[in-house]
Amino acid sequence: MDESALFLVELGAVILGLGVMARLAGRLGISPIPLYLIAGLALGEGGLIPVITSDDFIGFGAELGVIFLLLMLGLEYSARELVQGVRSVATAGLVDFVLNFTPGFLTGLILGLDPVPSVFFGGVTYVSSTGIVAKLLDDLGWSGNRETPVVLSILVFEDLAMAVLLPILGVLALGATVASAALTVGLAVAVIVVIIALVARGGDRLGSLVFHHSDEVSLLSLFGLTLLVGGLAEGVNVSAAVGAFLVGIGVSGDSVSRARSLLTPLRDLFAAVFFVFFGLQTDPGDIPDVALAAITVAIITGLTKFAVGWWAARRVGIGRQGRLRAGSLLVARAEFSIVIAGLAASLAGSERLAALAATYVLIMAIAGPIAAKIADARRPHVILA
Amino acid sequence: MPRIEESALPGVGIRYEFNTEDGRRIGVVHHRTGRRELFMCEPDDTDAAVVNMSLSEEESHALSEALGGSTVVANLANLQQQVEGLAIDWLMIDERSPYADRTIGDARIRTRSGVSAVAVLRGVQAFPAPGPDFAIQAGDTLVVVGTPEGIEQTQEILRTG
Numbered sequence: 001m002d003e004s005a006l007f008l009v010e011l012g013a014v015i016l017g018l019g020v021m022a023r024l025a026g027r028l029g030i031s032p033i034p035l036y037l038i039a040g041l042a043l044g045e046g047g048l049i050p051v052i053t054s055d056d057f058i059g060f061g062a063e064l065g066v067i068f069l070l071l072m073l074g075l076e077y078s079a080r081e082l083v084q085g086v087r088s089v090a091t092a093g094l095v096d097f098v099l100n101f102t103p104g105f106l107t108g109l110i111l112g113l114d115p116v117p118s119v120f121f122g123g124v125t126y127v128s129s130t131g132i133v134a135k136l137l138d139d140l141g142w143s144g145n146r147e148t149p150v151v152l153s154i155l156v157f158e159d160l161a162m163a164v165l166l167p168i169l170g171v172l173a174l175g176a177t178v179a180s181a182a183l184t185v186g187l188a189v190a191v192i193v194v195i196i197a198l199v200a201r202g203g204d205r206l207g208s209l210v211f212h213h214s215d216e217v218s219l220l221s222l223f224g225l226t227l228l229v230g231g232l233a234e235g236v237n238v239s240a241a242v243g244a245f246l247v248g249i250g251v252s253g254d255s256v257s258r259a260r261s262l263l264t265p266l267r268d269l270f271a272a273v274f275f276v277f278f279g280l281q282t283d284p285g286d287i288p289d290v291a292l293a294a295i296t297v298a299i300i301t302g303l304t305k306f307a308v309g310w311w312a313a314r315r316v317g318i319g320r321q322g323r324l325r326a327g328s329l330l331v332a333r334a335e336f337s338i339v340i341a342g343l344a345a346s347l348a349g350s351e352r353l354a355a356l357a358a359t360y361v362l363i364m365a366i367a368g369p370i371a372a373k374i375a376d377a378r379r380p381h382v383i384l385a
Numbered sequence: 386m387p388r389i390e391e392s393a394l395p396g397v398g399i400r401y402e403f404n405t406e407d408g409r410r411i412g413v414v415h416h417r418t419g420r421r422e423l424f425m426c427e428p429d430d431t432d433a434a435v436v437n438m439s440l441s442e443e444e445s446h447a448l449s450e451a452l453g454g455s456t457v458v459a460n461l462a463n464l465q466q467q468v469e470g471l472a473i474d475w476l477m478i479d480e481r482s483p484y485a486d487r488t489i490g491d492a493r494i495r496t497r498s499g500v501s502a503v504a505v506l507r508g509v510q511a512f513p514a515p516g517p518d519f520a521i522q523a524g525d526t527l528v529v530v531g532t533p534e535g536i537e538q539t540q541e542i543l544r545t546g
Contacts, residue, residue, distance in 0.1 A: 081395040134396065141437035143397055143414045144424030152395045257417060322432035384438040 011057065014043070018272045029139070031132050033334045034365045036272055037358055040279015047284055058277050065274025066339055067244040068267040070166075071226050073336075074248015075256055075263070076130065077156055079196045082249070085156030092150075092312040093157030099304040101126040107297040108353070111290065116172050117353045120344040123165055124357045125301045127158050129334035132365065136329060136372045141383040147313040147322040151329050154312060162336060163192050163245055169343050170239035184237050195250055211255045219262050222251070239343060271335065278338050279358065281345065286355035294359035302367060305330045321375075328375040332368020337361050404431070413445075421445040472533045475506070476540055480523035483546035490517030498538035500531030 018032075021039055025032035042048045077085070086093070104125030108118025133155060137143050167188035171181040210221040226247045233243030251259055309327035318326065341357035344350050387403040394400055394414065402412025408428035413421050419442045424434035440448065478485055484492045494500055505512040505519065506526040512519065521527065529539055 076396045081393060084393065085395055130396065137397065141422075141424070141434060143394065143416075143422055144400065144402070144412055144426070144434035144437060146410075146432040148397075149392050149394055149400075152397065156395045260417075319430065319432050321430060325433070381434070382436045384436070 007057070014039075014058075014276065015269075015273075018276065022272070030369060031129070031135070031332070031334055031365050032272070033129075033131075033275055033338070034362045036275035037279045037338075037362060040276040041282060041284045041287075041358065042279075043276075044280035045283060058273060058280070061270055061273035062277035062342075063240070063274075065267075065270035065272070065277075066241050066342060067226060067230050068263065068270050069274070069335055069339060070241040071244040071248045072260070072263060072267050073130065073159060073162070074245040075251060075259055076248075077159060078252050078256070079249060081156060082160055082196060085153045086160055089150065089153040089157050089312065092154055092308065092315070093161070095311070096154055096158070096305075096308045097126060097161060099308055100301050103297055103300045103304060107293055108356075111293050111352065111356070113349055113353060114347075117344055117347055117349050119172060120169060120340055120347075121353060121356060123169060123340040124337040124360060125297060125333065126165075127162060127333065127336040127340065128155060128305065128330045129332040129336065129365065129368065130155055130159070132332035132334055132368055133329055136332075136369055140372060140376050141381060142325065142329070142376075145322065145325065147309075147316075147318045147326040150312050150316055150318070151309060151326050154308070154330065163242065163249075164189055166239055166242045166245070166340075166343070169340060170242065171237055173343055173346055174237055180237075187236070188242060191246065192249075195246055198250075210251065211258060215258075215262060218258060222247075222259060222262070223266075241339065241343070274342070275335075275338060278342055278354070282354040282358045283351060284355075286351055287359055290352060290356040291359055294356055294363065298360055298363040298367065301333075302331050302364070302371070306371070324375040325372070328368075328371035331364065331371045333364040334361055334368075337364075423448075470532060471530065472536050473528065473530050474536045474540075476527045476529055476536075476543060478521055478523055478525045478527065478543060482523065482543050484521060484543060485523040486520065488517060489515055489519050489521060492542055494529070494539050494542060497542060498531065498535040500529045500535040500539045502527050502529050504528040 017039055018036060021035040022032045025035050101122040103122075105118050105122030107125075108121040109115065113121070133151070137148065142148055164185070168181070168185050171184045210225060211218045212221070226244050229247050230240030230243035233246075234240040306327035309330040310323040313323040313326035337357060338361055341354060341361075344353055347353070387405070389401050389403050392400050392402075398414055398416040400412055400414045402410055404410055408431070410426040410431040411424070413423055415421055421440045421442070421444075423436075423438045423440060423445075425436045426433060427435050489502055494502060502515060503513070504527075505515045505521060506528065507522065507524070515521075527543070529536055531539070
């Protein structure tokens with residue numbers, strides 16, 4: 001077979017495999033992300049069946065995956081929700097950051113990683129998985145519960161924290177000087193604030209610019225704009241992911257639900273490719289070395305995340321059971337942890353960081369939903385779906 | 386009527402809820418997708434829902450119809466929300482009104498108050514979009530749309546001329 005035929009066969013086999021994984025995850029009622037990671041680990045170098053040789057295209061697909069993930073994250077909340085969310089849970093949000101960033105950061109240092117990769121691992125342990133939380137809320141019928149708005153507000157806070165954190169990490173990954181790092185980050189934060197203020201006040205300019213009654217026009221305009229802004233952001237060292245996130249925040253109002261339905265299939269495809277690619281890049285041989293550390297930090301940050309949810313729910317007068325649910329709901333880490341670890345790929349010592357992050361996410365993406373289901377098992381509940 | 390509390394569920398939608406007389410919390414989550422989720426809580430733990438049920442947009446209209454809620458009023462309320470500063474009102478034509486048995490054009494409502502009469506309700510009959518030569522009778526109800534001040538003026542015009 002010639003090269004392009006081989007490539008198509010390979011790519012087809014991988015994506016078909018992902019389809020099987022997603023189906024299995026649905027059957028088991030878990031998030032497919034850990035399965036994608038395992039697939040990547042198994043198929044890459046040092047894996048069980050190292051079949052993937054041409055990972056240039058997959059690498060590009062993975063890059064698109066990050067862009068789609070962040071664009072959709074930006075679309076997830078309106079500017080008003082962002083502003084209100086930050087106001088209502090500022091204290092809890094900061095406690096969340098301190099309690100969940102620090103264990104990761106310290107673990108990195110203790111393992112002998114440089115301070116910069118350690119900061120990345122702090123980010124990995126900090127951010128909860130919006131995707132898993134949303135699915136659990138639906139599956140367990142928790143949307144009507146009184147603690148739910150608190151939990152969601154904490155996620156909104158994390159979302160904004162990511163907007164600040166990602167440019168910092170991007171600059172750190174390039175090994176820039178402190179002065180230029182401060183400048184870039186200041187620039188990024190200023191742009192974010194301006195965009196949120198404009199959108200919160202001015203409504204839907206960007207949306208009406210991009211959207212059209214034809215889905216084709218809308219999709220091409222939005223996708224093109226996102227790549228353009230992402231590329232420009234990357235050009236001034238603010239990572240394409242942040243650019244995509246800003247476009248997501250900029251699109252608001254009525255056009256958001258259109259954008260979401262247009263982009264969800266693309267996000268699902270390319271995000272899956274991204275998770276596999278991350279697994280491919282990670283050498284399973286590095287895992288035994290970091291497994292103990294990953295398990296320890298998983299237990300610690302499982303408990304600290306639980307504590308944040310418990311405490312935040314207690315502050316608004318939720319009872320014991322509700323605090324249990326709020327705490328357990330936040331435990332899962334998945335997509336954004338991998339995004340953060342993926343940004344570190346160019347760093348020295350990133351192999352161990354990748355192995356650490358992959359192991360950590362494998363544990364937390366499975367442990368999170370289990371914790372929530374245990375918290376739910378305490379009372380009879382009828383979900384008429 | 387119990388006070389309906391509204392809370393934002395960022396990323397999910399909006400939740401409306403209230404407490405019933407026997408201490409149960411009951412409410413609806415309006416998901417962004419248009420799906421509605423009905424939920425109910427037990428009096429001993431109002432934090433958690435014990436029954437959840439999903440409804441499509443049409444099904445929730447059907448349910449509120451069956452419960453006796455008027456979807457027409459809800460739709461009008463929606464309309465009012467969409468256009469800020471727009472008010473809709475139902476004005477009864479009194480038999481002492483100078484315009485009973487005269488035409489809408491005679492009252493020159495639009496010229497004098499900027500308000501439009503969009504329909505006339507007479508018994509069980511409705512006349513949408515009445516023209517200026519439409520004769521109004523005592524006992525009719527005029528459905529008018531305009532600014533709140535304009536509607537007040539209209540009320541005055543219909544009463545005193």
